[in-house]
Amino acid sequence: MRSPRSTRPLVRVGAVMATAVAIAVSTAGCGAAQRTPAPSIDTPAAPATARGAGSALTDTDVNAWLDGLLPAALDRTGIAGATVAVVDDGKIITTRGYGYADTGANGNGGVPVDPDRHLFRAGSVSKLVTATAVLQLVQSGKLDLDADVETYLDFELPRRWERAVTLRHLLTHTAGFEERIAGLIGTDGGDVDLRKALVTDPPEQIYAPGTVPAYSNYSNALAGYLVERVSGTRFEDYVQRNILDRAGMPSSTFEQPLPAPLRDRMSKGYDTSAGPAAPFEIVGTPPAGALSAPATDMARFMLAQLGEQVGFTPLLDQPTRELMQRPALDSTSLGTLADGPRMTLGFFQEDRNGHRILGHGGDTMYFHSHLQIYPDDRAGIFLSLNSNGSGALDSHELRESVVNGFADRYFPARDDQPKAGVDPAITAEHAALAAGTYESSRAVRSNFLTAIGLVGRTTVSVADGDRLLFEPGPLSDSPARYEEVAPWVWREVGGQRTIAMRVTDDRVEAIGFDSAFALLPVEPARASTVAVPVLALSTVVLLLAALSWPVGAIVRRRLGRAPRERAGRTARVLSRLAVAGTLLAFAGWVLSISSIMTLHDVPRAVLRAIQVLQLVGLLGVLPAAVRLVDDVRRHVGWRRIVGSGLLLLALAGAGWFAVEFRLLAPSISY
Numbered sequence: 001m002r003s004p005r006s007t008r009p010l011v012r013v014g015a016v017m018a019t020a021v022a023i024a025v026s027t028a029g030c031g032a033a034q035r036t037p038a039p040s041i042d043t044p045a046a047p048a049t050a051r052g053a054g055s056a057l058t059d060t061d062v063n064a065w066l067d068g069l070l071p072a073a074l075d076r077t078g079i080a081g082a083t084v085a086v087v088d089d090g091k092i093i094t095t096r097g098y099g100y101a102d103t104g105a106n107g108n109g110g111v112p113v114d115p116d117r118h119l120f121r122a123g124s125v126s127k128l129v130t131a132t133a134v135l136q137l138v139q140s141g142k143l144d145l146d147a148d149v150e151t152y153l154d155f156e157l158p159r160r161w162e163r164a165v166t167l168r169h170l171l172t173h174t175a176g177f178e179e180r181i182a183g184l185i186g187t188d189g190g191d192v193d194l195r196k197a198l199v200t201d202p203p204e205q206i207y208a209p210g211t212v213p214a215y216s217n218y219s220n221a222l223a224g225y226l227v228e229r230v231s232g233t234r235f236e237d238y239v240q241r242n243i244l245d246r247a248g249m250p251s252s253t254f255e256q257p258l259p260a261p262l263r264d265r266m267s268k269g270y271d272t273s274a275g276p277a278a279p280f281e282i283v284g285t286p287p288a289g290a291l292s293a294p295a296t297d298m299a300r301f302m303l304a305q306l307g308e309q310v311g312f313t314p315l316l317d318q319p320t321r322e323l324m325q326r327p328a329l330d331s332t333s334l335g336t337l338a339d340g341p342r343m344t345l346g347f348f349q350e351d352r353n354g355h356r357i358l359g360h361g362g363d364t365m366y367f368h369s370h371l372q373i374y375p376d377d378r379a380g381i382f383l384s385l386n387s388n389g390s391g392a393l394d395s396h397e398l399r400e401s402v403v404n405g406f407a408d409r410y411f412p413a414r415d416d417q418p419k420a421g422v423d424p425a426i427t428a429e430h431a432a433l434a435a436g437t438y439e440s441s442r443a444v445r446s447n448f449l450t451a452i453g454l455v456g457r458t459t460v461s462v463a464d465g466d467r468l469l470f471e472p473g474p475l476s477d478s479p480a481r482y483e484e485v486a487p488w489v490w491r492e493v494g495g496q497r498t499i500a501m502r503v504t505d506d507r508v509e510a511i512g513f514d515s516a517f518a519l520l521p522v523e524p525a526r527a528s529t530v531a532v533p534v535l536a537l538s539t540v541v542l543l544l545a546a547l548s549w550p551v552g553a554i555v556r557r558r559l560g561r562a563p564r565e566r567a568g569r570t571a572r573v574l575s576r577l578a579v580a581g582t583l584l585a586f587a588g589w590v591l592s593i594s595s596i597m598t599l600h601d602v603p604r605a606v607l608r609a610i611q612v613l614q615l616v617g618l619l620g621v622l623p624a625a626v627r628l629v630d631d632v633r634r635h636v637g638w639r640r641i642v643g644s645g646l647l648l649l650a651l652a653g654a655g656w657f658a659v660e661f662r663l664l665a666p667s668i669s670y
Contacts, residue, residue, distance in 0.1 A: 053412060054409060054410045054411055054412045055409050055410055057086075057088045057093065057379060057410045058093070059093050059094045062086050062093055062094050063094055063096065065405075065409060066084055066094075066096050066098075067096075069401070069402065069405065070082055070084070070096075070098045070099075070402070071098055071099075073398050073401070074098055074099045074273070077389040077390055077391065077394040077395075077398060078272040078273050078274060078387065078389050078390035078394070079099065079270075079272075079273060079385050079386070079387040079388075079389045079394060079395065079398065080099050080100050080101075080103050080268070080270045080272075080273040080386050080387045081097070081098060081099035081100045081101050081112075081113040081118075081267060081385070081386045081387070082097070082098045082099055082113065082383065082384065082385050082386070082398075083095075083096070083097050083098075083113050083115045083118065083120055083267075083294065083295040083383070083384050084096045084097075084098075084115065084295060084381070084382065084383050084384075084402070085115065085295040085296060085298050085299035085302070085381070085382045086299070086379075086380070086381050086382075086406075087299050087302050087303050087306070087379060087380045087381075088377075088378065088379040088380075089378050089379070090303065090306075090308045090378065091303075092296070092299045092300075092303070095115035095116060095295045095296050095299060096115055096295075097112060097113030097114050097115040097118065097295070098113060099112070099113055099273070099386075100112055100113060100273070101113045101114070101118040101267035101268060101386065102267070102268050102277070103268070103270065103273055103277070105274075105275070105276055105277065113267065113386075114294075115294060115295035115296060116294055116295075116296045117251075117265055117294060118265055118266070118267045118294055119251065119252075119258070119262060119265050119266045119267060119292040119293055119294050120267050120292070120293065120294070120295070120367055120369065120384035120385075120386060121269070121281065121289075121291070121292055121364045121366075121367035121369070121384075122289070122291040122292070122293055122298070122362055122367075122369050122371075122384065123289050123361070123362025123363045123364050123367060123368070123369050124217075124220075124288065124289050124360060124361065124362030124363070125291065125298075125360050125361070125362040125369050125370070125371050125382075126254070126286075126287065126288065126289045126290055126291035126362065127220045127287070127288060127289070127346060127360060127362075128301075128305070128346050128347065128360050128371065129239055129243055129244075129254075129291055129301070130220055130223055130224045130227070130239070130287040130288070130346075131171050131220075131223070131324065131345055131346025131347075132243055132305075132315055132316065132324070132346070133224070133227045133235075133238060133239050133242065133243060134167060134171065134223050134224075134226065134227060134345075134346075135316055135320050135321075135323070135324045135345060135346075136242060136243075136315070136316065136320075137226075137227060137230055137231065138167070138320065138323075139316060139317060139320040142230045142231070143167060143226060143230055144167070145166060145167045145168045145345070146166050146167075146168055147164075147166060147167070148164035148165065148166065149164075149165050149166060149167060149170065149222065149226060150164075150165070152226050152229050152230060153225075153226070153229065154195075154229065155195075155198070155199045157202070157205075157222075158177075158202045158203065158204055158205055159205050160176075160204065160205040160206070161176070161205065161208045161209060163208055163209045163210070164209065165205075165209050166209070167223060167226065168210075168328055168329070168345070169209045169210055169219070170219040170220065170222055170223040171219075171220070171223060171328065171343070171345045171346050172213070172328045172329055172342075172343035172344075172345070172516070173213055173214060173215045173216050173219055173220075173343060173515075173516035174207075174209060174210050174211065174212065174213055174214070174329060174333070174334075174343075175205070175209055175216060175219045175222075176205045176206060176207035176208060176209050176211070176212065176214070177202075177203045177204070177205055177206070177214070177216045177218050177219055178203045178204050178205075178206045178214075178443060178444050178445050178446060179203065179216070179442055179443060179444050179449075180202075180203045180217065180218050180670070181444075181449070181596055181597075181599070181670050182201070182596075182601055182669065182670050183197055183200075183284035183285075183601075184217065184283070184284055184285070184599060185281050185282065185283055185284065185289075185364060185365055185599050186281070186282050186284065186599070186601075187278075187279040187280065187281060187282060192256055192282065192283075192284065192286055192290075194221065194224065194225050194228065194235060194285065194286060194287070195225060197221065197284050197285050198218070198221060198222060198225055198285070201667075201669030202218065203216075203218050203446075203669075204445070204446040204667075206443075206445045206446070207441070210329060210333035210334070211333055211334065211335075212441050212510060212518055212520070213334075213337070213343065213441060213512060213514075213515065213516045213517060213518050214441040214442050214443070214516070214517070214518065215442045215516040215517055216442075217285060217288040217289070218285070218288075220285075220287055220288045221285030221286075221287045221288045223287065224285075224286065224287020224288070225287070227239075227287075235254070235286060235287055236253075236254040236255055236286060236290075239254055240253065240254070240255075243315060244297075245311070246311045246312060246313055246315060247297075247300050247301055247304045247310055247311045247315055248297075248300045248310045248311040249293065249297035249298075249300055249301060250297070251265065251293065251294050251296075251297055252291065252292065252293035252294070252297045252298075252301075253291075253292055253293075254286050254287075254290045254291055254292075255290075256280075256282050256283065256286065256290055257280060257282075258280070258292060262292070265294075266280065266292065267367075267386045268386065269281065269364070269365070269366030269367055269386050269387070270366060270386060270387040270388070271366065271387065271388050272387055272388065272389060272390050273387055278365065278366050281364050281365055281366070281367075283364070289362060289364065295382060295384070298371065298382040298384075299380075299382065301371075302371065302373050302380035302381075302382060303380075305321070305325075305373050305380075306373055306375065306378055306379075306380065307321060323345065324344060324345045324346060324347070325344050325345075325347060325358055325375055326344055327342040327343070327344055327349065328342070328343055328344055328345045329342060329343070334502070334512075335502040335509075336487075336488045336489075336500055336501060336502050336503070337500050337501075337502045337510060337512040337518065338500070339486065339488065339489045339500045340489060340498055340499055340500025340512040340513070341498065341500075341512065341513075341514055341515045342515055343515040343516055344358060346360070347359065347360060347373075347515075348360055348361075348514065348515040348516065349515050350372060350403075350515075352404065352407040352408075352411070352496055353407055353408065353411055353412050353413040353414070353496070354413050354414050355374055355376065355377060355407065355411045355414075356374065356375055356376050357372050357373070357374055357407065358372070358373050358375060359371055359372035359373070359403070361399065363395075365388075365599060366386065366387060366388060367384060367385065367386055368384070368385045368388070368395035368396070368399060369382070369383065369384035369385070369399075370382070370383050370384075370399045370402075370403055371383075372403050372406075372407075374411065377411060379410070379411070381402070381403060381406045383399055383402050383403065385398065385399070393477065421485060421486060422484045422485070422486065422487060424465075424466050426487075427466040427483075427484040428462075428465055428466040430484060430487075430488065430501075430503075431462045431465075431466050431467065431468050431484070432462060433503060433506060433507070433508055434460050434468055434501060434508050434511070435460055435461050435462055435468075436459075436460055436508070436521055436522070437457055437458070437459050437460075437521070437522045437527055437528065438457065438458045438459075438460060438511060438519035438520060438521055438522060439453050439456070439457050439458070439519065439520060439522050440453075440456065440517060440518075440519065440520075441510070441517060441518040441519070441520050442517060444670065445662075446662065446665060446667050447662050447665045447667045447668055447669065447670060448589060448592075448593070448607070448661070448662055448663045448665065448668065448670075449593065449596070449670050450661045450662040451589070451593065451661040451662075451663070452593060452597070453522075453526070454526075454528060454531060454532065454661075457522065457528060458470055458471065458472065458474070458519055459471045460511075463481055464481075466483075466484070467481050467482060467483050467493065468481065468482045468483075468490060469481055470482065473492070473497075474497060474499060474513035474514065474519070475497065475513065475514060480492055480493075480495070480497075481493040481494075482499060485498075488500060488501040488502070488503060489501075497513075499511055499512060499513045500512045507521075508521060509521075525660060526660060526661070531657060531660070531661070534653045534656065534657055535653070535654070535657050537650070537653065538649075538650040538651075538653035538654040538657070539583070539586060539650075539654070541646050541647065541649070541650035542579050542582055542583055542647075542650050542651070542654065543583065545579055545643070545646075545647055545650070546576075546579055546580065546583060548643075570623070571623040571624075571626040571627040571630060572623075572627055574620060574623035575620055575623050575624045575627050575647060575651075577616060577620065578616055578617045578618075578619065578620015578621070578623065578624065578651055579617070579620070579647070579651070581613040581614065581615075581616030581617040581620065582613070582614065582616075582617030582620070582651065582654045584610075584613045585610050585611075585613035585614035585616075585617060585658075585663070586654070588606070588609075588610035588613065589610060589614075589663065592606065592607060592610065596670060604668060607668045608668065611663070611664055611668070614658050614663050614664055615664060617651060617654055617655065617658070618651075618654075618655040618658060618659075618664070620651050621648065621651045621652050621655055624644070624647050624648040624651050624652075625648055627644050627647075627648075628641070628644040628645055628647075628648050631644045
C-alpha cells in the first residue's frame with residue numbers, strides 16, 4: 001500500500017518524500033551467494049526499442065552495477081536485506097539477494113537473502129495482481145469496467161454523489177473515497193474476512209467519482225471483492241489458480257498466515273538491521289497488499305505483464321493487456337489533469353528519459369518494494385527491502401536510487417527535453433493563480449483525523465516571475481521549481497517530474513503530481529496560518545490558566561489573604577472544568593492520533609471519552625462568558641478582567657478548532 005504523500009504505502013501514512021541517493025561504487029556483494037541468470041523462457045523475441053547510448057542490459061553489467069550499489073547502501077542505511085530481479089527481451093536477466101533475510105538477532109546465525117527462496121512482502125505491488133484478476137474477468141465478459149459496481153455487490157456503498165462508481169474508478173483511485181486506516185495492517189493471525197472489512201465502517205465518499213485522483217486501499221480491496229463475488233471463489237484462491245500458478249509463480253501467495261510449506265522461507269521484517277525481527281504482518285484487506293513472493297516469481301510476473309509466455313497460458317490476451325496498460329481516464333472526467341501523469345487500470349505512469357514506464361510501489365510496516373516494466377522496451381525491474389532503515393526516508397530513497405539508476409543506466413534519454421512553449425505573459429498569469437497552500441487529496445475529511453491535514457502541506461509561490469516554487473517539491477522533501485511547458489502543464493526545472501493543473505473560474509481546483517495523487521487548495525479557515533496559531537495560543541493560555549489556579553491558591557494562603565469571594569463561583573468552577581476538559585482532550589487526541597498513525601488501533605470507548613472531554617470544553621464557553629461579564633460588572637480589577645477575557649477567547653478558539661477539524665464529528669471510524 002502506498003504512502004500518503006509519496007507514490008510508494010501500503011501503509012506509512014506519514015509524509016515519505018524522496019531525493020536520489022548518491023552511492024559510491026564498490027566491487028563486492030554481500031549476503032547470499034549471487035544468482036546466475038535463470039534459464040531463458042523460450043518465446044519468440046520481438047525487436048527491442050532502440051536504447052540510445054545506454055549500457056548493455058546484460059547479466060554481467062547488471063550484476064556489477066547492483067553489487068556496487070546495494071551492499072554499501074544497506075550497510076549505510078541499516079536495512080537488513082534486499083532482493084532484486086531484472087528481466088529483458090523475454091528472459092530473466094538476473095535475480096540477486098543482498099544482506100540478510102534473518103539477521104540472527106535471536107541468537108541463531110544470520111541467513112543471507114536468497115532471491116529464489118526467500119519471500120518478501122510486496123505491499124501495494126499486490127494491487128497489480130488484483131487488477132490483473134479484474135481484467136481477466138473483464139476479458140471473459142463477467143465484469144464491465146464502466147458498470148455501476150453496486151450491480152455486482154451484496155451491500156450498499158457509501159455514496160455522496162449520484163454518479164455511479166465503476167471498476168474503472170476503483171482501479172484508477174478516482175472513486176472518491178477518503179482514506180481508511182483502521183484494520184489496514186496488524187499481527188493477529190486470525191482469519192481475514194474481506195467482506196467484513198469492507199462493510200464495517202466504510203470510508204465516506206468525499207470527491208465526485210472520476211474527478212480527483214486520491215489513492216485508496218479501500219477501492220482496490222473492493223475491486224478484489226468483485227473478483228470474489230463474480231467468480232464465486234475466495235479471492236486468495238482465485239488469484240492463486242488464475243494468476244500465480246498460471247504465471248509460474250509457485251512460491252507466491254496471498255494467504256495470511258503463510259501456508260506451512262512457505263513459512264520457513266519468509267524473510268523477517270525489521271525496523272533496522274540492528275533491531276529484533278517483527279511479527280508476520282496481516283493485511284486486513286488482502287487484495288490491496290497481502291502478496292508474499294520471492295524475486296524470481298516477481299520476475300515471471302513482470303514477463304507475463306510484458307506479454308511473454310511464462311506459464312501454461314497467458315494471464316491476459318493482447319488486447320486486454322494493452323487495455324490494462326494504457327491511461328484509463330481522459331479529459332472528459334479529469335479535465336486538464338489528464339495532461340499530467342495518469343493511472344492505467346492498475347499501473348502508475350512513471351515515465352523517465354522519454355521511455356514509457358509503468359510501475360507500482362508498496363510498503364507494509366517493514367517491507368518496501370517497487371516494480372517497473374518498460375512495455376515498449378520489453379524490460380523490467382523489481383526490488384524489495386525488508387527493513388525501514390535508520391532514517392525516515394532511507395527505504396524510499398534507496399528504492400528511488402535503484403529504479404531511477406536502472407532507467408538512467410540502461411534507458412537514457414533519446415532526445416533533449418522539449419522546451420517550454422507557453423507565452424511568458426500567460427505563464428506569469430497561470431503562476432499567479434497557482435500560488436497558495438495545498439494538501440494531499442489522499443485525506444480524511446469526516447472525522448478527527450482531519451487534523452492530520454495540518455501536517456505535510458505544500459506551499460506554492462511564484463519564483464523568477466513565471467515559475468512556480470513548491471515547498472516541498474512533489475514527491476520530495478526539498479523545494480523544487482517548475483516551469484510551464486504547455487498550458488497548465490509544468491515540468492521540474494533540471495528534472496523530469498511533471499505536474500498538471502485543473503483550473504475553473506480562475507481558481508486552481510487541483511494539481512495532479514502523480515498518477516493517483518493530487519494537491520488540493522486548503523480552505524482559508526483551515527489554513528495553517530490561521531489554525532495553528534489559534535490552536536497554539538489557545539493551548540498556551542489554557543495551560544497558564546490551569547497552572548495559575550493552584551499557584552494563586554498557595555500564594556493567597558501564604559500571604560494570609562481571604563479566599564476568593566463566593567460571587568461568580570459557579571461560573572468559575574464550570575470554566576475550570578472546561579479548561580481541564582479541553583487540555584485533557586487535546587492530550588488524548590495527540591496520543592490517539594500518534595497511535596493510529598503507527599497502525600495501532602484505539603478503542604472506540606477511548607475516542608468517545610475524549611470527545612466528551614472536548615464537548616465539556618466547548619460548552620465551557622458559556623460559563624466563561626458569564627464569568628467575564630460578571631467580573632466587568634463587579635469591577636474586580638483589570639488583571640482579572642483581562643484574565644477572564646483571555647480564558648474566554650482560548651476556550652472559544654479551542655472550540656472552533658474542535659468543530660472545524662471534526663474532533664466532535666459523530667463518526668469516529670478511521
